[in-house]
Amino acid sequence: MNAGVRTRRLASGLLGRAAGGGSVLFVSASITFIALHIMPGDPVMAMLGGPTADPSPAAIAAARHEYGLDRPLAVQYGLYLWRLLHGDLGVSFSQHMRVAAVLREQAGPTIVLTLSALAASWIVALLSVLVTTRRNRWLDGAAASVETVGASLPHFWLGIVLLWVFAFRLQWLPPAGNSLAALILPTVSLAIPLGGFIGRVTRDSFAAALDQPFVLSARTRGLSDWQVRVLHVLRHAVLPGLGLSAWAVAALLGNAVVVETIFSRRGIGRQLFEAVSMQDMPLASGIVLFVTCLYVIASLLIEMLSALIDPRLQGARR
Amino acid sequence: MRAEHRGRAARLAVLSALVAVAGCHRPRTSVASKGPLRGGTLVYATDREPICLDPHVAGDMPQVFVAEQYLDRLVSMDRDGHIRPWLASSWDISPDGRSYTFHLRHDVSFTDGTPLTAEAVRANLDQMRDPHTQSTTAGGYIRQYVGTDVLDAHTAVVHLSRPYAAFLEVLAQGFLGIESPRALARSRDDNCQSPVGSGPFRIVRWDHQSDIVFARNPDYHRAPPTARHQGPAYLDGIVWKFIPEPQVRFASLQAGELDVIDNLPPEDELPAAKNPELRLLVADRPGNPTHGMLDTRRAPFNDIRVREAFVCSADIDGALSSVFFGRYRRAGGPLSPTTPFYSPDFEHAKDYDPLRADRLLDEAGWRRGPDGIRERHGVRLVVEIPERASLAPADRTLWEQVQATARQTGFDVRLEPMSDTQANQRVADWDDDVALGYWNTNTADVLRIVFGSAFLGRTGIGGHHQNNSGFSDPAYDRIMEAALETRDAARRRVLYHQAQAIISSRYLQITTYPQTTRLAIRSDVHGVRIEPSLGVTSLYDAWLSR
Numbered sequence: 001m002n003a004g005v006r007t008r009r010l011a012s013g014l015l016g017r018a019a020g021g022g023s024v025l026f027v028s029a030s031i032t033f034i035a036l037h038i039m040p041g042d043p044v045m046a047m048l049g050g051p052t053a054d055p056s057p058a059a060i061a062a063a064r065h066e067y068g069l070d071r072p073l074a075v076q077y078g079l080y081l082w083r084l085l086h087g088d089l090g091v092s093f094s095q096h097m098r099v100a101a102v103l104r105e106q107a108g109p110t111i112v113l114t115l116s117a118l119a120a121s122w123i124v125a126l127l128s129v130l131v132t133t134r135r136n137r138w139l140d141g142a143a144a145s146v147e148t149v150g151a152s153l154p155h156f157w158l159g160i161v162l163l164w165v166f167a168f169r170l171q172w173l174p175p176a177g178n179s180l181a182a183l184i185l186p187t188v189s190l191a192i193p194l195g196g197f198i199g200r201v202t203r204d205s206f207a208a209a210l211d212q213p214f215v216l217s218a219r220t221r222g223l224s225d226w227q228v229r230v231l232h233v234l235r236h237a238v239l240p241g242l243g244l245s246a247w248a249v250a251a252l253l254g255n256a257v258v259v260e261t262i263f264s265r266r267g268i269g270r271q272l273f274e275a276v277s278m279q280d281m282p283l284a285s286g287i288v289l290f291v292t293c294l295y296v297i298a299s300l301l302i303e304m305l306s307a308l309i310d311p312r313l314q315g316a317r318r
Numbered sequence: 319m320r321a322e323h324r325g326r327a328a329r330l331a332v333l334s335a336l337v338a339v340a341g342c343h344r345p346r347t348s349v350a351s352k353g354p355l356r357g358g359t360l361v362y363a364t365d366r367e368p369i370c371l372d373p374h375v376a377g378d379m380p381q382v383f384v385a386e387q388y389l390d391r392l393v394s395m396d397r398d399g400h401i402r403p404w405l406a407s408s409w410d411i412s413p414d415g416r417s418y419t420f421h422l423r424h425d426v427s428f429t430d431g432t433p434l435t436a437e438a439v440r441a442n443l444d445q446m447r448d449p450h451t452q453s454t455t456a457g458g459y460i461r462q463y464v465g466t467d468v469l470d471a472h473t474a475v476v477h478l479s480r481p482y483a484a485f486l487e488v489l490a491q492g493f494l495g496i497e498s499p500r501a502l503a504r505s506r507d508d509n510c511q512s513p514v515g516s517g518p519f520r521i522v523r524w525d526h527q528s529d530i531v532f533a534r535n536p537d538y539h540r541a542p543p544t545a546r547h548q549g550p551a552y553l554d555g556i557v558w559k560f561i562p563e564p565q566v567r568f569a570s571l572q573a574g575e576l577d578v579i580d581n582l583p584p585e586d587e588l589p590a591a592k593n594p595e596l597r598l599l600v601a602d603r604p605g606n607p608t609h610g611m612l613d614t615r616r617a618p619f620n621d622i623r624v625r626e627a628f629v630c631s632a633d634i635d636g637a638l639s640s641v642f643f644g645r646y647r648r649a650g651g652p653l654s655p656t657t658p659f660y661s662p663d664f665e666h667a668k669d670y671d672p673l674r675a676d677r678l679l680d681e682a683g684w685r686r687g688p689d690g691i692r693e694r695h696g697v698r699l700v701v702e703i704p705e706r707a708s709l710a711p712a713d714r715t716l717w718e719q720v721q722a723t724a725r726q727t728g729f730d731v732r733l734e735p736m737s738d739t740q741a742n743q744r745v746a747d748w749d750d751d752v753a754l755g756y757w758n759t760n761t762a763d764v765l766r767i768v769f770g771s772a773f774l775g776r777t778g779i780g781g782h783h784q785n786n787s788g789f790s791d792p793a794y795d796r797i798m799e800a801a802l803e804t805r806d807a808a809r810r811r812v813l814y815h816q817a818q819a820i821i822s823s824r825y826l827q828i829t830t831y832p833q834t835t836r837l838a839i840r841s842d843v844h845g846v847r848i849e850p851s852l853g854v855t856s857l858y859d860a861w862l863s864r
Contacts, residue, residue, distance in 0.1 A: 040740045041738075041743045042746075047376070054455065054457075054459070054773075055458065059452055059453065062450050094369055095526070096507040174570070175566045175569050176566045266528045277708075
């Protein structure tokens with residue numbers, strides 16, 4: 001393979017990926033737009049109608065005009081896409097702020113929570129797999145069962161239980177807020193199910209890798225069991241779990257809706273819930289697009305990481 | 319005591335059941351003291367975050383709670399409903415009741431340094447009326463506003479299109495607080511983030527979905543007559559947190575991380591009352607109480623006998639004692655007891671009376687079917703109640719009790735959960751039988767908005783209307799108009815009594831309990847007050863002994 005071929009392949013790969021990401025964004029923007037317009041109810045009334053509201057016809061008309069809601073749906077859709085193309089996410093009418101400003105304020109805490117939950121899941125999963133797989137039948141089986149149970153626990157239930165035990169009863173950790181200590185419980189409630197899941201997947205591939213001939217050859221070269229596990233087997237075993245991690249990022253961002261509400265954390269999850277219930281189209285679609293972007297980026301990063309770990313993948317994919 | 323609580327709370331949310339047994343707390347040191355101490359930061363937590371800190375925009379209750387801390391009003395209202403001075407030291411009203419001349423204090427500045435002038439009054443009222451402001455509460459209350467003439471720097475003449483005796487009353491509400499005209503001159507959305515007033519605190523920062531930080535206004539010296547002291551506030555500042563989960567709010571208070579919480583859920587009231595480190599402060603809000611409004615525009619509630627039967631079949635007192643542990647009082651009439659011109663004569667006009675309900679339905683031709691539900695001409699006696707997602711759990715349970723007791727009389731009550739916007743639309747389209755709601759305001763004129771024929775979908779677009787009963791009676795409308803044309807209190811009392819009598823006798827709503835402000839306060843926090851115009855927390859007099 002000469003340098004020219006490699007560059008061309010790289011360029012076409014990047015182009016393809018950009019086109020793929022763009023179409024994912026376009027589809028998710030369109031679905032959000034359609035979904036929020038199918039929902040029964042009137043966003044202007046949501047905006048103007050508190051329980052003690054008496055909007056004048058002029059106020060209703062002005063709000064409709066201000067947000068372009070008095071135009072035909074097709075025109076609204078076209079304008080929406082046109083603005084998106086120019087990087088303009090619009091103005092949230094439930095927050096009285098630009099959508100970009102809301103994202104700037106709220107995205108950080110959600111990303112921190114997602115990353116800490118992802119990291120915690122991997123740490124839990126790897127520890128469990130490295131320590132217990134094929135150690136003895138009993139230990140292996142018990143750890144696998146714990147992982148299965150963990151994977152099946154709903155995060156919102158875990159959140160409530162953790163809140164009760166560690167915040168209300170023992171009072172070791174704050175029940176709400178945005179401090180570092182307040183990050184622990186939401187992280188754990190997201191990391192236990194995900195860690196169990198990654199652990200379960202990694203355990204199978206870890207066991208399979210232990211049977212490979214290279215393990216035997218490594219052992220004959222005099223490496224200790226731990227060296228074999230960490231340096232050789234793990235490298236093969238993490239790939240399936242790593243592939244799942246892009247999906248896991250998307251799932252964590254989705255679960256943030258519930259967890260941020262339970263723990264009264266700020267973030268785009270809780271904000272998305274409010275935006276949808278207010279039928280705040282610009283904000284809801286802005287958050288959805290942002291999350292889609294994160295997913296696209298996470299997929300790309302994880303693919304690169306996989307290739308780094310297993311050089312065979314570099315040639316195999318575009 | 320613990321087991322008993324656990325048993326009772328089990329019917330409510332899982333979370334509440336879990337928390338009811340968690341009674342421990344982190345001890346705090348507290349010093350005994352005789353008088354108010356200066357200094358310290360009070361941490362307050364509430365459930366809902368305002369969408370805009372300028373209470374003129376939209377106008378929902380969370381906004382007016384924030385406004386109370388940083389805005390003053392032209393006039394104030396005391397516990398007896400009398401209008402007293404505030405930013406306006408006095409006022410004259412023209413004989414035709416259409417011009418109000420306000421004489422402003424000369425010594426007031428907003429916290430951005432702008433002086434209070436007649437121009438500021440004009441800028442505020444003009445902004446509330448401007449459709450672009452999206453003012454639905456303040457703007458709705460001053461529909462009669464025409465314009466303001468600036469006579470001199472401190473004299474403003476406000477012109478109304480017609481006599482409006484409730485004008486001073488609504489001006490005393492936090493929704494109509496006076497803001498710095500310089501801050502108002504910015505865009506609406508900018509002003510939403512950082513409005514400026516002349517009140518005891520100023521807004522320092524708003525971290526969305528987290529908190530608002532207030533700092534003391536050191537130059538404050540114009541507390542309303544309802545306040546307990548003069549001069550600057552005692553507190554250095556306030557952290558105003560948003561914690562949507564009621565149990566998390568209560569647990570954080572018990573743990574000593576918060577000083578005051580509001581919207582204490584009913585199931586936490588008894589534990590709070592028994593905790594020596596906590597104190598409860600409860601006040602009714604004026605207006606039309608929490609209710610289910612019966613839609614008279616369609617069957618079966620187009621028949622007054624069926625309406626009366628439904629009202630009599632609902633055991634509200636029983637529901638209040640079980641769901642709300644007897645800690646909420648009943649509101650039986652069309653006005654909450656703290657509303658000016660409220661009459662107690664109608665409190666028991668609609669008490670639980672299943673026998674009367676049965677008799678009325680028999681008369682109206684509704685016969686019991688095989689499953690106990692009544693029918694007429696093959697049509698079942700169905701009552702559809704859209705339940706908005708934001709309805710509090712206790713209110714949900716209350717209406718389930720209504721459903722259960724009304725069923726014994728033969729009503730098939732269907733509680734239909736849906737999103738808030740969907741519920742709004744159903745009510746707007748008159749596609750409901752009962753619309754759940756309330757209306758907080760400090761004037762009996764609320765009965766004109768909630769039952770007047772002018773409020774039947776006049777807004778045109780989307781069919782939104784404030785009169786959700788469909789009630790329309792020219793004689794009633796004339797009484798409500800007449801009450802606005804006179805400033806003679808005795809005459810207004812007579813007219814508003816007639817109005818309450820008419821509404822009560824038409825069985826247009828099931829009223830349940832007055833809207834209330836319910837605070838739980840730590841014992842080392844003193845002087846927290848609930849102001850009378852809307853029952854809003856004021857932290858101006860508050861101080862800490864620690």
